[in-house]
Amino acid sequence: MQKSKSPGFGLLGERLSHSFSPLIHAELGNYEYILYEKTIDELETFLLQGEFNGLNVTIPYKKAVIPFCKSLSDIARTTGSVNTLTRQPDGSLHGDNTDYYGFSYLLQKTGVNVNNGKALILGSGGSSLTVHTVLLDMGAKEIVVASRNGPVNYNNIEEQSEAILIVNTTPVGMYPDNGLSPIPDLGVFKKCKAVIDLIYNPARTELLLQAEELGILALNGLNMLVAQGKKAAEIFTGTSISNELIEAITKKISRKTLNIVLIGMPGCGKTSIGQALAKKMGQEFADTDAFITKAAGKFIPAIITEDGEEYFRRLETDALQTLCKKSSLVIATGGGIVTQPCNRNIICQNSIVVFLDRDLNQLPTSDRPLSQRDGIEALAKVRLPLYSEWSDYSVKVGDIDETADDINLKFVN
Numbered sequence: 001m002q003k004s005k006s007p008g009f010g011l012l013g014e015r016l017s018h019s020f021s022p023l024i025h026a027e028l029g030n031y032e033y034i035l036y037e038k039t040i041d042e043l044e045t046f047l048l049q050g051e052f053n054g055l056n057v058t059i060p061y062k063k064a065v066i067p068f069c070k071s072l073s074d075i076a077r078t079t080g081s082v083n084t085l086t087r088q089p090d091g092s093l094h095g096d097n098t099d100y101y102g103f104s105y106l107l108q109k110t111g112v113n114v115n116n117g118k119a120l121i122l123g124s125g126g127s128s129l130t131v132h133t134v135l136l137d138m139g140a141k142e143i144v145v146a147s148r149n150g151p152v153n154y155n156n157i158e159e160q161s162e163a164i165l166i167v168n169t170t171p172v173g174m175y176p177d178n179g180l181s182p183i184p185d186l187g188v189f190k191k192c193k194a195v196i197d198l199i200y201n202p203a204r205t206e207l208l209l210q211a212e213e214l215g216i217l218a219l220n221g222l223n224m225l226v227a228q229g230k231k232a233a234e235i236f237t238g239t240s241i242s243n244e245l246i247e248a249i250t251k252k253i254s255r256k257t258l259n260i261v262l263i264g265m266p267g268c269g270k271t272s273i274g275q276a277l278a279k280k281m282g283q284e285f286a287d288t289d290a291f292i293t294k295a296a297g298k299f300i301p302a303i304i305t306e307d308g309e310e311y312f313r314r315l316e317t318d319a320l321q322t323l324c325k326k327s328s329l330v331i332a333t334g335g336g337i338v339t340q341p342c343n344r345n346i347i348c349q350n351s352i353v354v355f356l357d358r359d360l361n362q363l364p365t366s367d368r369p370l371s372q373r374d375g376i377e378a379l380a381k382v383r384l385p386l387y388s389e390w391s392d393y394s395v396k397v398g399d400i401d402e403t404a405d406d407i408n409l410k411f412v413n
Contacts, residue, residue, distance in 0.1 A: 008032030009236050012046070012065075012085075013058040014039065018175040018201045020253055021056060024226055027249045028233040028241060040064070047085075047093065054236045055085040056098075056229070059171055062126025069095035079133045081126035084232045096235060099130040102228030103198075105246065107134060110165070110194040110217060114140040117164035117191065120157075121145045122182045127169040127198055146182075158188045168197040173205035178325040178349055181206035192216050200225055202325065202350040203258060209345050226250045257327040260407070261347050263387055264356035265380060266335035267363040269397050273356060274332035276404035287332045291319040300334070301368075313340055320346045335379070338386035347390065354407055355391035 008031050011021045016035040025033040036055070038046050043061065047068045057065055062081045066072070069082060070092035076082045082095035107114075119140050121128050124147040135143050144160050146152045152160060166189065172182040186195070186207065195211040198221035204212070211218035226249045230241050260277065262270040271287055278285035289300050292315045296303055303312045316334055323331055324346050331351070337343050347353060360380055365372050388394065393410075397403050 008034065008052065009054045009056075010034035010036050010052060011056045011058060012036045012038060012061060014060055016058070019058075020200065020222070020225065020257060021229065023253050023256065024229045024249060025233060027252065028230060028245070029237050029239075031236065044068070053087050054232070056232055057083045057085060059127075060125065062099075063129075065093075066095060069093045071095070073097065075100045075133075079126075079130045081129040083126070083130075083228065084235060086235060097130060098228040098231035098235070099127060099224070100134055101231045102224035102226075103131055103134050104138075105227040106196060106219060106221070106224040107138070109223065110196065110219060112165050112194045112217075114138055114165060116141060118142040118144060118160065118162050119165040119167065120160050120163035122166065122168040122172075123147060123170035124150065125169060131167050131169055131198075154182060157183065158185075161188045162191055163189055164191050164193045166192055166195045168195075168199065168205075168207055171199070173197070173202075173207060174199045175201045175325055178202050179206055179321070179346070181210060183207060183210070186210040186214060186216070194219070197221060198224060201257070201327065203254065204349050206345065206349075209348060222254060223247075223250050226253070259324060259327065259329045259331055259351040261324070261331045261333060261351040261353045262356055263333050263337060263347075263353060263391060264335065264397075265358065265360070265363055265376070265383065265387075266368045267365070268335070268356045268358040269400060269403070270332035270356055272400050273397070273403050273407075274330045276400050277407055278330035280404055280408050281330065283328050283330055285330050285332070286323050286326075288316060288319045288323065288337070289332075289334050291323060292316060295319070316340070317343055317346070324350055326350075335383065338383055338390055344390055352393070353391045355387040355394045356397050356403070357387075357394050358397035 010033055011019055016037050019035060022033050043064060062083050065082050065085060071094045073096040076095045076097040079097050081097055083099045084096040086094045088094055114135055119135050121131050124145055128145060132143055144152055146157050168182055170182055173180045194217040195208060196219050197205045197208050199205050200220050200222040203220055208218040208220060227246050230246055234241055262274050264270055275285050293299055296315060317340060320343055360376050363376055395403060395406055
């Protein structure tokens with residue numbers, strides 16, 4: 001069935017290359033959904049003259065669109081934030097807030113009873129207003145908002161260490177600025193039971209990775225995005241959509257957008273299996289060694305021999321940072337990727353990690369200076385425990401196509 005050719009729907013924001021909204025709305029309805037990247041100077045003209053029936057609105061325009069709305073829903077008026085616009089028959093705009101529904105849905109998944117403690121909201125923008133309203137309506141005992149210049153800010157945020165729930169509504173750590181966190185040390189929050197980061201790309205921000213390391217429940221914003229998208233689609237189309245689709249679409253989008261990162265011993269087949277897997281999945285393939293070779297202008301053995309292993313490891317980490325912040329890639333890594341602890345969070349932020357386990361006596365050493373220098377057994381003693389620790393799945397390596405099929409069928413589809 002073809003999409004409607006009449007003015008459709010879309011997402012309005014400043015930077016939208018990271019957005020998963022088109023994928024989500026493709027699952028929710030038979031309508032055109034377009035990304036509209038606009039500067040603040042373009043906003044008024046677009047809202048008044050743009051050809052659209054409805055829009056979702058994201059950073060930084062959830063407050064900025066309000067003056068252009070002739071009418072507001074009760075929730076939009078209460079929150080002071082609009083993330084859904086619909087063009088009315090007279091050409092005017094009606095502002096609504098489906099983020100309220102989305103965050104309520106996500107908060108319920110945590111199981112945290114906000115009646116029993118302090119909730120800390122990071123950021124004071126449009127999303128923060130919605131989160132604050134939801135928490136109030138759910139009877140939160142105490143709500144504190146931290147912002148860059150407010151009385152509670154990131155220089156004194158440790159004074160809020162009693163918080164049982166932390167919600168990040170800022171773009172800190174969002175693609176393409178992966179690896180940043182609004183809270184340098186989450187460890188001071190000893191009573192924290194859950195951390196919610198409304199960012200969904202990367203799937204695991206630095207803040208969420210900190211939470212996981214501390215054993216704190218960590219949830220990203222994808223479930224909220226899908227839930228509010230479902231509510232927006234109902235407004236756009238005037239039809240009811242089952243809540244069961246929220247979890248199904250969330251799982252499908254997550255699997256479709258996460259990278260598949262292959263780790264394992266030198267010579268275990270990461271490149272050949274990765275190429276076969278990418279072809280089967282219809283996704284792009286990337287290889288950290290190939291990336292480094294192209295950037296350095298010489299092959300890996302020459303880099304290690306001429307410049308040293310330490311220099312090579314720095315290049316390897318740089319390659320990871322570039323490749324792993326992207327989405328929907330199959331990435332083959334070097335065998336020693338796990339020897340640098342900093343690489344773990346870089347890999348885990350946006351990926352499913354698969355350990356390719358091949359018998360040591362089948363591993364080649366030709367053109368592999370570290371395998372020749374240290375020996376396969378010595379390398380394996382150090383690296384095998386790390387491969388197991390870093391990976392989500394372990395796959396025994398056999399035939400290239402069969403191994404690629406195994407990964408594709410069991411872990412991706």
